[in-house]
Amino acid sequence: MRATKTSTRTRPRIATARKAEVLKLRLYVAGQTPKSIRAFANLKVVCDKHLQGRYQIEVIDLLEHPEMARGDQIVAIPTLVVKLPQPVRKIIGDLSDTDRVLVGLALQPLG
Numbered sequence: 001m002r003a004t005k006t007s008t009r010t011r012p013r014i015a016t017a018r019k020a021e022v023l024k025l026r027l028y029v030a031g032q033t034p035k036s037i038r039a040f041a042n043l044k045v046v047c048d049k050h051l052q053g054r055y056q057i058e059v060i061d062l063l064e065h066p067e068m069a070r071g072d073q074i075v076a077i078p079t080l081v082v083k084l085p086q087p088v089r090k091i092i093g094d095l096s097d098t099d100r101v102l103v104g105l106a107l108q109p110l111g
Contacts, residue, residue, distance in 0.1 A: 023047075023055045023105065024084040030077045031063045035094050039078035042095035050107050080104070 027043060029036035040059060047055045060068045062077060072081045072090075082089040082105060091104040102108035 021054065021085055023051060023082060024058075025055060026058045026060060026072065026081040026083055028060050028062055028069065028072070028074050028077050028079045028081070031061060036078050038096065039080070039094045042098075042101070043080060046095070046098060046101050046105070050102065050105075082106075 025043070025047075027040060029039065040057075043057065047057065062069050062074070068074075072079075072088075074081075076092045078092075078094060080091040080095060080101075082091075085106075089104055089106070091101060095101050099108065
């Protein structure tokens with residue numbers, strides 16, 4: 001009996017890029033106060049610089065939707081809630097401390 005050689009030709013591997021995780025952010029404000037406007041502007045700058053389109057910002061005005069504060073246990077405003085990726089994290093204030101915001105978004109280690 002003759003041995004047959006089987007071909008085990010491998011297919012070239014196609015590199016599949018892992019889909020970048022999108023951060024789901026919820027910013028709680030109370031109207032169009034200077035502090036609320038500053039918080040949104042600071043958040044937008046950080047996201048545009050460090051997340052390049054991998055984020056979603058939802059702004060919740062507690063003057064219009066006060067019932068929304070209970071779900072995320074909001075006690076101060078403005079407050080940024082990082083919904084995804086888990087665990088949920090909160091950053092309180094106008095988000096002017098960029099290093100603190102980056103740590104809160106898990107984009108920079110504590111230090």
